Amino acid sequence: MTKVLIAGFTGAMGQQATNLVNELPDFEVVAGLTTPKHADDRALLPAGATVYTALADVPAGVADIWLDFTLPSAVYENVKFALAHGMRPVVGTTGLTDEQLSELQALAKTNQLGGLIAPNFGMSAVLLMKFAQEAAKYFPDVEIIEMHHEDKKDAPSGTALNTAKLISQNRSAHQTAPDEHESLAGARGGDYEGIKLHAVRLPGYVAHEQVLFGGAGEALTIRQDSFDRKSFMSGVKVALEHVHELDQLVVGLENVL
């Protein structure tokens, strides 16, 4: 039985994660971490699980896995604490700087403890990124279109940009149509090392991404649709099942598959 501590168990994602672990036959929730003002929400955890409201109170090795769905402001200290106290981190919280990440990866190495930080636990998005990276070896000409609801403020999405980064590792940077002319500025999209990214914002849409590859006489398209936040839990399950195989702090669920 693998023991899991859930950091941030009172949040929306934390509660879904708690429900997920409760349903997995080989895993159990043994503890939860929250802030003092949520101390009364212990009913969200299964009976027998211990609630902690301060990092310093958590005993070393109380769990095998530290599953973190807290806040950007807390995640660095949390993961550092987990690694220092013998718990493998599985982290869905974003907000680590590159510097913090390097420090944590060094700490994981020192403590010989693997873990996973995943900006996106949606399996459809993770597989899209993995397949897109692989396809780029055979189809160097590629563009990305992502579609999101109209309230999303930044463009392109972090996942789309990450997809472009992964693809660019498998092709030499080049423009597909270098001497083109834009009669409307921006029509050809944003550019990441010769990969064009297009962001659509419309009501009704949730979170969707397409990667379009073109070659002589043919095309390959990979698309993912996230209709609902609950889609993240399939990837958390995969992470829980594989984290014990890792010997370093890995970033991106696609690197675990």
Added chain:
Amino acid sequence: MTKVLIAGFTGAMGQQATNLVNELPDFEVVAGLTTPKHADDRALLPAGATVYTALADVPAGVADIWLDFTLPSAVYENVKFALAHGMRPVVGTTGLTDEQLSELQALAKTNQLGGLIAPNFGMSAVLLMKFAQEAAKYFPDVEIIEMHHEDKKDAPSGTALNTAKLISQNRSAHQTAPDEHESLAGARGGDYEGIKLHAVRLPGYVAHEQVLFGGAGEALTIRQDSFDRKSFMSGVKVALEHVHELDQLVVGLENVL
């Protein structure tokens, strides 16, 4: 039996048009116009059709319809001649200036002779524009994505821009996501009165356009694919069948349907 003169019958489109008219039971090719250096290509026309190599030689009223697939340099004089000599123009040649167009429309009015000028005779593109314009009444939030082969130099395509213009007639100009931020310049595409246009250029692709509408909890997408130039002939057939109903010089096959 409706009589048709085919201007530019020796070109690729002109030949396809000739074949089309030959196959239509209620139409016949009675004449063709070409340049002196193609005078020997008369075998491309059916037996009995007369070949002219100069505009001035064409008799008034030799045909009911003047079907023009010539060159931008010739089209203005051709259409003017047709209207002045009792032939309804159906024109697939591009290159008329706004001023020339106004003149020709005035001439059509004076001579009480309708006609059609269509930048695009592909029925899938024409219907896409028509439906998109109508849908905009109910879905004011809309974006356009067009995809073309990597050799297309200009972006967005003329058809995509025309689609945006038609849509903007049926909605008040507005940005769907006004306070967004582009972390990659151009990611949100080109802008035509608040309608975003995105152009994809990839080998393998031919000519494709999507119009994406979003509303509360739903989406509507209209897409057309042109795989082959022969797709234009279905629209020419529709034009031939409807041009006698027109009492002015109409621009755009979508306005005839």
Added chain:
Amino acid sequence: MTKVLIAGFTGAMGQQATNLVNELPDFEVVAGLTTPKHADDRALLPAGATVYTALADVPAGVADIWLDFTLPSAVYENVKFALAHGMRPVVGTTGLTDEQLSELQALAKTNQLGGLIAPNFGMSAVLLMKFAQEAAKYFPDVEIIEMHHEDKKDAPSGTALNTAKLISQNRSAHQTAPDEHESLAGARGGDYEGIKLHAVRLPGYVAHEQVLFGGAGEALTIRQDSFDRKSFMSGVKVALEHVHELDQLVVGLENVL
């Protein structure tokens, strides 16, 4: 100010309809009809609106429009009552038999009172049906693919079948590929007068439909996605705004646009 009575205001759709009418500047909810056991739910209606718990209690002409989101068992009597008492019915409830429908249409004619019965108020679905019917005039070769969640029991969906019926009114029945061979029975889908229908059932999906038209060298595709039940309200709004223009009991919102 147009007065609206909402039959079934305590149901999920009825509540959304109430909220919609409250937000429309030119309409007001003046009354609601429900069953006696929901008599205490009057807080769901705006202050000032009257709650009725029996059809016989509703005064003639208390509203201009009778907006019905009740149950198949109630809808026939409700619409009959509305027509007999000077209220235009706008009906989202399904379950009328063809015979009942004919009777109600005759009653509407007698009373010179128009109304609308719509099996689907989602504007994206309604426009898809309208456009598909129109496109069939130019593209007689067409197939339909609908995708729904895995719990949907019947295939194809009612909307897909209705789309096929509308299309078949605009083309002569024919098979596109008559002498084909199925190596797996059913691979070519279900058949409605030569129009093939394909039904996909997968978790994650909500309710989606595509109509695919093919012609020489080109294709036209119309797709709608319903992500959320709230999408129905855009069509209810259109119905409320147009029902006073109708002089008969129309079936299908697409016939009002």
Added chain:
Amino acid sequence: MTKVLIAGFTGAMGQQATNLVNELPDFEVVAGLTTPKHADDRALLPAGATVYTALADVPAGVADIWLDFTLPSAVYENVKFALAHGMRPVVGTTGLTDEQLSELQALAKTNQLGGLIAPNFGMSAVLLMKFAQEAAKYFPDVEIIEMHHEDKKDAPSGTALNTAKLISQNRSAHQTAPDEHESLAGARGGDYEGIKLHAVRLPGYVAHEQVLFGGAGEALTIRQDSFDRKSFMSGVKVALEHVHELDQLVVGLENVL
């Protein structure tokens, strides 16, 4: 310099293959095999290449690779000959029976000579199959839609059926929606071990396949489009580059990537 013999060099695919090999810097066409009646077509091969018109005339080891685009009636004897005479077969010809295939694979083992038989050399189709097989590990609920021109007689396509076979190796056979009801027979498609296959036949379309995966709150779709037969050559290039790494007679380019 890797030497290539092209069997069937006078056919459409054979000529494209010849052109491809001529353009690859590390490969050269040293010989071609055709039937006596095409003996005069030697100009299709580069100068210096030898033309053979009978299998028995081909010297052992004249080439490193035997690239075969002949006919179903010839392919078995050809590949047997190649394996017996020290040439690695790369075969795009279909029509081998399972028994013939087993024999050839045994012969390849005996002669310690690898080779490749690929029913489909289009890289987009090959990658689609590879990715679909991998995705099935995480998304056990899946359906396949393929779209082809209206002249294709069999349904579903061989590639779609092959995709289903590959997917079924990575999931336990099950129906996604077992107790559904078809109001039109065939609406739910053909069935291969619980995987539904849908075949669309329409003019305009060329050869296209989609694999749709659904999971809780999300979907993943992989699509490939073959617009033109020249798309096959990208896969032939990959095969030529990798065949020397194989130590058996492999079926399917996806198993070489």
